[in-house]
Amino acid sequence: MASTLEDPLYYLHNFRQVLHWLGQRYADLLAPDETQFIQQFDSLPQASQALLVRMVMRKGTHFRASKLNYLEIGCPHAATVPLRALGWVDGQCPLAFEELFALLQKGELLAAFTPWISQPKGKKADWLEGLAAQFSEPRSFASWCPDLSDTLYSLTVMDLCDRLRLMFFGNLHQDWSEFVLADLGIYTYEKVDICSESRGLRTRADVQGYLFLHQCQQAFESGAALEEVLAQVAALHTDNPWLEKRRAKLLFQLGQYCERSAELALAEQIYRTCAYPGARARLIRVLERQEDYAQAMALASAAQQAPESAAEAQHLLRVIPRLRRKLGEPRLPALKPREVxxxxxxxxxxxxxxxxxxxxxxxxxxxxxxxxxxxxxxxxxxxxxxxxxxxxxxxxxxxxxxxxxxxxxxxxxxxxxxxxxxxxxxxxxxxxxxxxxxxxxxxxxxxxxxxxxxxxxxxxxxxxxxxxxxxxxxxxxxxxxxxxxxxxxxxxxxxxxxxxxxxxxxxxxxxxxxxxxxxxxxxxxxxxxxxxxxxxxxxxxxxxxxxxx
Structure with missing residues (x-):
């Protein structure tokens, strides 16, 4: 890999490496638009390639030209011309007011929206709710701010680049900064011989399944209706054991949320179909909370015969005596704790x-x-x-x-x-x-x-x-x-x-x-x-x- 200290285009070389890696190992998994992206990227001028990668590696998808100053790239307007021709960058993308608000500084907001700001000397964050209520229609950046001598460029291929990142890393929690941290020597990784057949996602269905679960997770965390998320997660069928574990983990999280919300019947339903470690113990707890002590005891007794882990075995030592007491059964002799x-x-x-x-x-x-x-x-x-x-x-x-x-x-x-x-x-x-x-x-x-x-x-x-x-x-x-x-x-x-x-x-x-x-x-x-x-x-x-x- 190129050193960040020696080559100002180190990030571009690293991105090219990813595309080459994907072309070698994932050609059969790539969708047509992904294959086309890789081919067309190679034909772009270097400045356009570099600017696109800079945008991909930054946060968000909207960038003011005044913030795209890179010596190794030069004029950002010239560099975007081929990107706009391909439709990868849009110079007229409609912006919701909330998106515009994040892009403007306090003084710029005052200059453009003073008549609608009730407390001009207040904090910028305090203005958002009131202004957003008055400006509900999306507009282009130029329409929002005709007096600003700046241009907004919006990246339209971020989702595609995220799919490529997913295939390369096998997950979405690692990002392009891994290259930078490795280049700088902050993280060093063991060099393992990786054969061309080794890959985290084996089929296109695996890629789609991972993205689907990721969207379900995001919907759940953003407060979407629980029943809708649950129905979506339950609808996913996969023969990939690793992906099935991710699905089971999300079901487990949904079950825990239902417990905390006292939706015990729904939590019971989720845990009964969930294979994630700990789900059986949670099901016993839910049955006990619903005062269904007989079912809880039957499940706990079966679990005690073949506990899934030492943690479950330890949990059952506390649960079973309590259930026996609630069922009116005689107490078992107490086990003498080991002295420490x-x-x-x-x-x-x-x-x-x-x-x-x-x-x-x-x-x-x-x-x-x-x-x-x-x-x-x-x-x-x-x-x-x-x-x-x-x-x-x-x-x-x-x-x-x-x-x-x-x-x-x-x-x-x-x-x-x-x-x-x-x-x-x-x-x-x-x-x-x-x-x-x-x-x-x-x-x-x-x-x-x-x-x-x-x-x-x-x-x-x-x-x-x-x-x-x-x-x-x-x-x-x-x-x-x-x-x-x-x-x-x-x-x-x-x-x-x-x-x-x-x-x-x-x-x-x-x-x-x-x-x-x-x-x-x-x-x-x-x-x-x-x-x-x-x-x-x-x-x-x-x-x-x-x-x-």
Whole structure:
């Protein structure tokens, strides 16, 4: 890629790269207008290409010529001539008043609309409602502001360019700034061999399905009628498992909205057809809120026989006793909770204020027993370094563009299964000291490269060495295997602090709770897991000295 520091047309080279990439890998998916766009773009003068890309990469679709000043492009009016001839840029686009309002400065609004502004000395934002009520018909920029010596150019191909961006990235949350951030070295990505067959969207139906769900999501977030959005989402049928998960996630969000709005019958209907993780637990909750305790108990009992995750199993331990009580059934013997080492501290409230975790860190740290604030960062990072080559293995469908922080199937149910032999070979290195050499080498070679697991801003060389010296390989294996059971759920909830005693090659993890704070479900699961595997962990409860009785 071209360097932003060396070539003022770096953005144009990057856009051309995207078009070339799409032409190579997505030719069979491109609609006729997309194919034509790519072909016609190549025939444009360089200045016109550059101006179009500048507009595509900026926010919005309307641009005043006075704001399109780029030395490498020159006169924006001349550069738009071929673009207007193709219909990609419009110089007479009708504007709603709200669009015009966003384009004009306060002084320009005063000059054009003073008779209709009741408080000229007020804030610009305060004028919008009153003015918009008086000017409801769209007009061209020149008609709105005949006295302004400026021209407005409106981009008409933004939707088309968004479709191209979607095909390249496989999503719409990444945008053209990825190129700039990579060029500047702000983000560095692992170089993965991407075969020509690897792509995020496999058919045109996938492209249309993604855009359809995106429109449904936007409609829902903008307050569209819930029944209409629900009917649209339910109407989508796809054989793409990844797209079906996106559909299920949106259904889950609709169900949660119905719960919050007390539309319980509709929430029940949604959850019954939703395969997103957690939907069954929400359905049990909705049935209970509707006082349909028998159905709720039947579903909870079935779920207890085959829980979808540790989180659901934990949830059922609270739900089932409550449902039995409401059904008049006898209480089950209470399970004795596993004991966790407890530490109570009374500390002076620091000045200046700092987090309770850092207060405990400062209090417990000693020369021979340093304490680090790591939360979820350390264990995830050690896993990410040891298993780097597995995580970035070029499996079909895992990587399809150069700006991926991790594999596309990271949270899929078969992520581990598809790579089982590779992970097994990685974990085999934990049987001797080979894993230490591998982790140190990856830390040196891969430092700063984006990873879904490695926290570079946290992982200093000193912390890494202390961890390798004090954390038993057996404990690392336990942690890593639990991560792979459910990456989305198990990569969080780990204790806040870790203390090492390098001379004795031992450690303890410390979960910190300030006044009024309590253990969250994912933290309880991690504490239970550590207890089951004899990992030293302490829960530290803090109260401030001035709050003491």
């Amino acid at each position: 080492t407890r530490l109570d501290l009374e500390l002076v409230l620091p000045q200046p204020l700092m987090s309770v975790e850092h207060c405990v860190l400062a209090h417990l740290s000693e020369p021979d027993g340093p304490v680090h604030y790591v939360e979820n960062g350390l264990i995830n990072s050690l896993f990410g370094l040891l298993c780097w080559d597995v995580i970035f293995a070029p499996l079909p469908g895992a990587f399809f563009h150069p700006f991926q922080r991790g594999p596309a199937d990271l949270h899929s149910e078969d992520f581990h299964q598809r790579r089982a032999p590779l992970f097994a070979a990685c974990f085999e290195q934990l049987r001797d000291d080979r894993y230490k050499a591998v982790i140190r080498q990856r830390y040196a070679e891969k430092w700063g490269i984006q990873s879904p697991f490695v926290f570079w801003n946290l992982l200093s060389e000193a912390l890494l060495e202390q961890a390798l010296d004090c954390l038993p390989a057996e404990h690392l294996r336990y942690w890593f295997e639990r991560l792979l059971l459910d990456i989305r759920a198990n990569r969080t909830g780990m204790p806040d602090l870790i203390q090492f005693w390098p001379a004795q090659k031992r450690y303890r993890m410390i979960e910190v709770k300030g006044p009024g704070d309590r253990l969250q479900d994912n933290q309880l699961r991690w504490l239970a897991f550590c207890g089951e595997n004899q990992m030293p962990v302490t829960v530290c409860y803090v109260r401030w000295a001035e709050q003491a009785a």
